[in-house]
Amino acid sequence: MYSDVFCKVYNTFGWNYYPEIFGEQLLVFLERKGWKPKNALDLGCGTGVLCEILHESGIAAAGMDFSSGMITIARERNSQIPYEVGDMVTYRPEKCYDLVTCTGDALNHIRELNRVEQIFRNVYGYLAGGGYFIFDILNRNEVSTSEPFEMEMEEGLRVWFQMTTPGENEVNLKIRVFRGDVLEFEENIRETVHDPEEICAMLKQVGFKVEQCADRLLDDGGHGTTWFVVAAK
16 A cells, blocks of 8 residues: 555654544543543554554554554554554454554545445454444545645655545545655555445444544544544444
């Protein structure tokens, strides 16, 4: 999914604002519920920022990501947290978890609905009774084409980004890295925008109880650009 070069760019830029904000809100959400999971699994954990937040709060966190580059960085950041390289469509851990998360629109990288459904079935199987599956998906109303922009990196590198919508339910993030005027690499990250009603219906069919599907995790958390889904077993 992500090249090793992109993983380094991702980490260098510190694109951790989303998991940091989500992690803070998640801890408030759990506190308001009066429930603290003993352990948690973050699917599509990236560089492990959310896992670190849960770990520091006393929750035994673990992470899984398809990208070996992301997992390498996550392990370097915190060697105490167990991380695995895997495909969330087929991933079935040996242990059960009280809490499973999947954020940063990771599920939108899974473009076929039958594969999304398989993920839901898998999660339901390794989620402990009374546990929660909390994730986000892109909000179609908030997805739009953007003007290209650049950011400066160290050592004379420039990173160029542009978000486009090549189809009604498609999103493409094009990333180019230049050293001076020389293109070092280019990557296109494609995602599918899923219908939240269809996603919630699929969760219920699998066996989940959908407690929340809204554009914010907390009632007082402010408007978001994604749908937050809270499903209970």
